[in-house]
Amino acid sequence: MAMYDRFAFIYDSLMSDIPYDKYAEWVQASAPIAAGKRLVDIGCGTGVLSVLFAKAGYDVIGLDLSESMLTIAQNRSIEHGTDISFVCQSMSEIEGIDEVNVAVIAIDSINYLETFEEVEETFERIFTALASGGQLFFDVHSLYKMDEIYPNGPFTFEDEQVAYIWHTEKGEEAHSIYHDITFFVQDETGYYERFEESHYQRTYPLESYTDLLKQVGFASVTVSSAVFSKQDDEEIERYFIQATK
Known part of the structure; x- marks a missing residue:
């Protein structure tokens, strides 16, 4: 998808x-x-x-x-x-x-x-x-966020319907980050569906x-x-x- x-x-x-x-x-x-x-x-x-x-x-x-x-x-x-x-x-x-x-x-x-x-x-x-x-x-x-904040993952989030584990890894290019996020989303039956998203960001x-x-x-x-x-x-x-x- x-x-x-x-x-x-x-x-x-x-x-x-x-x-x-x-x-x-x-x-x-x-x-x-x-x-x-x-x-x-x-x-x-x-x-x-x-x-x-x-x-x-x-x-x-x-x-x-x-x-x-x-x-x-x-x-x-x-x-x-x-x-x-x-x-x-x-x-x-x-x-x-x-x-x-x-x-x-x-x-x-x-x-x-x-x-x-x-x-x-x-x-x-x-x-x-x-x-x-x-x-x-x-x-x-900022460079500070990309170089100092993001590499300090993983980050987590949880509420009544959604939870995630967010891993970060420095990219090969300067001031870039790969975001790999695993989501757990509650469906209408109460069960949690797991899926993953990967994103890439870069700043200057x-x-x-x-x-x-x-x-x-x-x-x-x-x-x-x-x-x-x-x-x-x-x-x-x-x-x-x-x-x-």
Whole structure:
């Protein structure tokens, strides 16, 4: 089964501690809502942020590589009474989307790109898709998180329906990690089904992202580490980056 197909159905419970509302507030503070303002939520997953943005007043397009994620996102949109267009595409191969005012790549989605060339291609395609003055918002894992936090696994999680054991191993490339996760999910009969997911993430020095954005053509780039909460300067785990065309 393709990456995320089964994972999609338990994704929300595992991401319940993510303060999506703070992410939406960060975007809205710099890209105030206006009539007809178009926003593309890249790597939208199950559509939590897409719905928040649509409810706030943006004209939203949700984009993700996983059809299973998009199915859940579409159902969520219908349940919340929002009108969101969902597209199945890879972020490094975006096409057919243009004149958008805001682009968002949330919750370290960009760290799933396997090469720096894919990151560059993603930035270039987003730059092309943005209208003049359009803004890109995204976040990435820091070197500290990738090199110091993740290798200290395994990590575990358990609630009433889902449990997992999450093993991590450093990848061959600098600042990369393999995630191997074994899930135990309770079905309707009370029995637990076991399945496994393997994921790969890679990050780069902060300057690599900011320099690349300027090289692509973005006029200004700003960085924050305190969108979710204040982080110690020596132990920053996530950077939030905003770039304006």
